[in-house]
Amino acid sequence: MLEDMFLEENSEFVRKVFLESRSLVEALILLKVWARQRRTVYTHDCINGYLLSVLVACLTAQSAGNIVSKSMTARQIFRVIIKYIGTSNAWEKGLFLHPPRQYNISKEDVNQQKKFPILLFDVSGHLNLMFRMTRAAFLELKDEAVSTLNCLEKHKDDGFEEIFMTKVDFASKFDSCLRINMKENSRVLGLGFCMDEERWRVCERDIHLLLSQGLTDRSKLVRVVWRNSPSNWNIHDGFMKFGEEPVLVGVLLSSQEKSFRIVDIGPSAENKDEVIKFRKFWGEKAELRRFKDGNIAESTVWECDPWERHAIIKRIVEYVLHRHFKLASQDLFHSVDQLDFCLHLNGKDPVSHSGKLMEAFETLSKRLRLLDDIPLKVSTVQPLDPAFRHASVFPPLPHPLVHEKLSIKSTESIALTCIPSMDVLIQLEGSGNWPLDPVAIERTKSAFLLRIGKSLEERWGMICTASEEEVNVHTSGFSFSLKILHERALSTLTSLAMSGKGKSIHPSIDKELFMKSQHSSMINGLHGRFPMYGSVVRLAKRWVSAHLFSSYFAEEVIELVVAHLFLRHFPFHAPCSRITGFLRFLRLLANFDWAYSPLVVDINNDLTSEDEKDIYENFLSCRKMEEKNEGEMDVAMYIATSYDKQSQAWTKFSPSKLVLKRIASYARSSADLLTGIITDGAPNEYTWECVFRTPLTNYDAVILLHPNKLPQPQHLLFPSQQPKGKLVTWGKPSKDFNCYLPLKGGTKSLMEARDKILVNFDPTRYFLRDLQSEFHDTFKLWYDKIGGDAIGITWEKNNSKKRRRDEEEEIKMDPLGILEEVGQIGKGFVKSVHLLKAPKLGQNGRFPK
Known part of the structure; x- marks a missing residue:
């Protein structure tokens, strides 16, 4: 109500300030662009364009000490505001659009407002315009400002791209992102709607406190955002769909050493009160241990193989939320290790x-x-x-025959x-x-x-x-x-x-x-x-x-x-x-x-x-x-x-x-x-895999290879499906080469097997070399050297510099005949060759050379 009552007076104050200086207007534009690019701070519980306008106007006013001078350039003003956001503690004590003495506000009234992380009083002196900003959002805003200052100092005038042109969203900013479905959660439903604080905001605060306590110094920043209304919400739909959007949680990790450690040391066994709190929070995960220095203390242990430590944060977060929010596994989606499949062999990282x-x-x-x-x-x-x-994607594993x-x-x-x-x-x-x-x-x-x-x-x-x-x-x-x-x-x-x-x-x-x-x-x-x-x-x-x-x-x-x-x-x-x-x-x-x-x-x-x-x-x-x-x-x-x-x-x-x-x-x-x-979220269970699947329809022709003739068949990520197109040729696998050697035991048979080992032999590479030698002006070759069973072909287009003006440059070309010859060159290695698109005709109706 107070916000609505003094909306016009506050807007008029801001308008007058910006009318006096063109550089202030330009600086505000820079600030708004900076904030909008940082979508994690440009939210309901942090900052927006209006609040930035008020902040600039306030820092220009005499009541704030004229921190911003109207004689400054726009870039200087931007730097001063960013530095103020990142390093100053003044607005935590209270900022006023007018000198406090004009309001006749008692210290008791100001102290009552200290429940908010920052204070920026409007023209009436009774409304804190920053009342929606949470402590977590304020900390993130300061972190972004400090990061921007570091960028300005390190790159001088060369940080424009990073500061104003780079999008900072949840997925790219945070090391660990979590999506939580709270739609049917009993703890949230029990909060009801009619409260001074919306239940969505209470839920955000509770999750933030729980995860901050559970992660301790493993994280530099925990950010929780819940959009209560659907992005496509229509007012005529009413409030029935409110709360269906997932809660987004972002975790910024502190360091590799701290974040991925196996053991968390809790309070000493002698500190009974802290032990009770520790055990109440961690439940069955809490255990009493004696450490190397002789200290006996409570602890939590997250045992795993060294190559799995990057998933420890996921285990901690899911345990805490399961225990305290009674969340089911299907309600939690934590993006941490979903891409590990493409680096593993037999379920293990080499x-x-x-x-x-x-x-x-x-x-x-x-x-x-x-x-x-x-x-x-x-x-x-x-x-x-x-x-x-x-x-190396797949570092070599010890081979049993080269000892x-x-x-x-x-x-x-x-x-x-x-x-x-x-x-x-x-x-x-x-x-x-x-x-x-x-x-x-x-x-x-x-x-x-x-x-x-x-x-x-x-x-x-x-x-x-x-x-x-x-x-x-x-x-x-x-x-x-x-x-x-x-x-x-x-x-x-x-x-x-x-x-x-x-x-x-x-x-x-x-x-x-x-x-x-x-x-x-x-x-x-x-x-x-x-x-x-x-x-x-x-x-x-x-x-x-x-x-x-x-x-x-x-x-x-x-x-x-x-x-x-x-x-x-x-x-x-x-x-x-x-x-x-x-x-x-x-x-x-x-x-x-x-x-x-x-x-x-x-x-x-x-x-x-x-x-x-x-x-x-x-x-x-x-x-x-x-x-x-x-x-x-x-x-x-x-x-x-x-x-x-x-x-x-x-x-x-x-x-x-x-x-x-x-x-x-x-x-x-x-x-x-x-x-x-x-x-x-993923629309289906194969979506993560699609990041590494390439559509074969993007090529003019496709060569499929026999998987058991590849030098490292275990590296094959997805066996290629037969593409839609004309089957030109196919062939049976050769018996001259097998990617595996049988080991029957016995020194003599093992010595014979060792003599058959091929060092640095890659039939795909030699096949490509032969094709490039034969058809270097006809097509381009695309392949996967790590473990692919498909080779893409795109018909070569003549560059204007290389093309002759004479029509003799254009000759008749038979794409089917060429692809048949490709299959013949790779006989025994090539499984099939498919034509998807024929070369485009030249001006005289013939194919380009």
């Missing part, structure tokens, strides 16, 4: 074997350094494979025929005797590697295999591929990279090894700072491959894009959950302005302001070259790092502009789907 992998590498590294019968001693051993930096001593467990009856070999970089002692000719250098390296392999076999019994391309060492169930970067190339590469002239490095093999070495070192340091990084990268890589983009995106590109999310995370906090990080990855791919902005990834703060200036100049130069080349981009995806300022390492040739546009479209669709599932 990262659980990472310890064995690191032990095997340490053993190999130690033995390489101890070798003393080679001309130059090994000085440095560096792992290059993504598995060593926790960035020094063969012994097969009785439970193992088969083993994989193909095993991956992980790259390991070796640097030798300095020497001036290296040849200068590039071919001679590579042959010298091969000779060194063969000698090293022979020494490892003779001295420690390791298994070594050699080919023209690589030398592999098998030990402790794993295979390692040895590479050498000699010291002369290393010094040349380092100086060229530091000077920004890395594109002229020769030979290319050394350049690639050097770039991989630099990248691996950089990412390894990142994982130590952000332990959740590895899980998000794995999900991102799985998604890119599942949608058949493996041909166009190097793994290092995905790792750098995800790294950017953690390093430059504004307006968010760095993600502490894999689903939230993955959603931000999708949105970054979809929304980043790749055509007009470089993605600068500075992991160790190595880039100076001069370096960043050079990066932007190089980027602009690259785009100017594109204009001269009639729209053909030299580097469509420009990613700059301290070791690669000109984006030459991973994106120089791929992806193209069209491929980048395609993946951005896929990312936008997946992000929208994922957001809807988190906040609104």
